[in-house]
Amino acid sequence: MKRALRMVVLLMLLGVLVTPGPAPANAAGKTTWTSVVAYFNPNPEPDPLPPDYTEPVLNVLFLQQGSTSRRELLNDIEIKPYQSGTLLVGNVLRDPNFTGGAVISATVPVLAVYKQVSTETKEPYSPILYTSFALSDAGLGTFYLPNVQANQAYDTRIGVQNVESLQIEVVLRFYSEEQGEFVTARKPLYNQRTLVINASDALKEAYNGAMQQPSLPFRGSLVVQAFRAGNDDPARLVVVAQEIQGGGRRAYAFEGVNGGDSWLFMPNAMCEMGDNKMSAEMMVQNVGAGDATVWVEYYSAAGDLVATSPTAVITPGYNHRFDACDEAVYAQTRGQGLSAVIHSDGEPIAALGKVRSDDGLMTAYTGLRMPGAALPGQPYRTVLPYVEWSPKSTGLRTYLTIMNVSNQPATDVRVLYYGSGGVLESSHWVARSDAQPGPLAPYARRTSNPGAARALNPDTNHFAGAVIVESDQPVVVVARVQRTVGTGSYSTLGDEYNGIPYAEILEY
Structure with a gap:
């Protein structure tokens, strides 16, 4: 049985490490990283099996930054229904200096996460995670990053991938409330290749209308434009970002977006929650054509509206920071694990959420839009291609937050x-009408993890696999992957990535 190939796109912004053996230190954060592609087939086996049925397979094509060479994993990887796996990039490429992208193609839809873990054992960095893009996620002519910065603590590493089969040119437009708008000249980008550049380097090539350059430190937002080479026709692209703390151990990544909406959902919007005082901030970018009036509503675990932020007027391209511990809402939000809904008066917006704690945690995730409709007679499905639970807290453990985004x-x-x-x-109920834990209120959140769900192997106390969240109402899901460390003032390090809405029934 032959089926059309489905494709997803991943960007790889740091060098990979072949295991075992040393690799040169990477300039970003002064460490080396293992790079892993985690993939998952969320599709059931057909029933009945067609006479010509064959097991699904996937292939991975690696594309070096700025190069015309192609590095392909030639052997088909079998991926049975609901099967997941990991691909250690260094063992495939055997190139510790590789920076670029990857295109995953498969005979059924697959979803993927890119994970990087530092090789330091005594003083590790946070793991870094971000999700794959389907070709439908590509922006036609524009892509948005709600937050970029260049300072002593963080220098945003920006990755732009051309998903066209022809050469394109890209322009980076930086926006800062303090300094204004700065634009780079067009940069050529080969078909399906990547541009990886630090914000500080890109800003050196950017000018405003008076031919002045921005000063450092810089904090703002970014719009990446793409054109077909030689003309102004829009071209397709995707963009991601990484931030690795200079002089510290925090690291995280996040995906850009191809557009926005007037409602965005943030499952983790807490203020000084728990002993480690986990708190959240949200950088909101106007991705529309006119000024946007924006505000944030905070909801309790019971679904009660506990606070509303002051409004902010955001100019197109620019961003504004909202803090769950802002003094205007602090009395209502303090000590609570909240979720948030970001509203605009009509102009589309994009957002980046960051969660920090007193014991070292700093994560990032992209603000979530309303999922598309479920298929007739089917539940809503959200997929997390990589979920792990180590038997030791010093290993990686995954915590899920599920937010009801229906009214x-x-x-x-x-x-x-x-x-x-x-x-x-394991099948872990987080909401049901006829038994505990009861219904999940509109805009409220609940949590799950492999330990609480009793999904661990009884012999090893370990879980490695993937998750599908099924729901009768639309939900959004964020996965936090963290570990316990003993590095100076850091005792917890981690990052977050977004669950991927999935609604497809294969026809055989």
């Missing part, structure tokens, strides 16, 4: 934990 209570929400071999290890 109706969710009465049937299950978190399905699939082991790497495709076996359903």
Whole structure:
């Protein structure tokens, strides 16, 4: 049975490390990193099996930054229904200096996450994670990053991938409330290749209308434009960013977006929650054509509206920072694990959420839009291609936050934990109408993890696999992957990535 190939795109912004053996230190953060592609087949086996049925397979094409060479994993990787796996990039490429992108193609839709873990054992960095892009996620002519910075602590590393089959040219437009707008000249980019550049370097090539350059430190937002080479026709692209702390151990990544909406959802919007005082901030970018009036509503675990931020007027391209511990809402939000809805008066907006704690945690995730409609007769599905639970807290552990984004209570929400071999290890109810824990109120959140869901291997206390969240109402999901460390003032390091809405029934 032959099927059309489905494709997803990943960017790889740091060098990879072959295991075992040393690799040169990477300039970003002065360390080396193992780079892993985690993939998942969220599709069931057809019933009945067609006579010409063959097991699904995937291939990975690696594309060096700025190069015309192609590095392909030639052997088909079998990926059975609900099976997940990991691909250690260094063992495929055997090139510790590789920077570029990857295109995953498969005979069924697959979803993927890119994970990087520092090789330091005594003083590790935070893990870095971000999700794959489907070709439908590409922006036609524009892509947005709600936050970029260049200072002593962080220098945003920007990755732009051309997803066209022809050469394009890209322009970087930086916006700062303090300094204004600065634009680079057009940069050529080969077909399906990547541009990887630090914000500080790009800003050296950027000018405003008076031919003045920005000064450092810089903090603002970014719009990346793409054109077909030689003309002004828009071209397709995707953009991601990484930030690695200089002089510290925090690191995180986040995806850009191809547009926005007038409502965005933030499952983690806490203020000084818990002993480590986890708190959140949101950078909101106007991706529309006119001024946007924006405000944030904070909701409790019971679904009660506990606070509303003051409004902010944001000019197109620019951003504004909202803090869950801002003095205007602090009395209502302090000590609570909240979710948030970001509103605009009509202009589309994009957002980046960051969660920080007193014990070292700093994560980032992209603000979530309303998922598309579920298929007729089917639940809403959200997929997390990589979920892990180490038996030791010094290993990686995954915590899920599920937010109901409907204006109706969710009465049937299950978190399905699939082991790497495709076996359903646990079905964890986080909302149900006829038993505990009860319905999930509109805009409220609940949590799950492999330990609480009893998905661990009883012999090893370990879980490695993927998750599908099924729900009767639309939900959004964020996964936080963290570990315990003993490095100076840091005892917890981690990052977050977004669950991927998935609604497709394969026809065989």
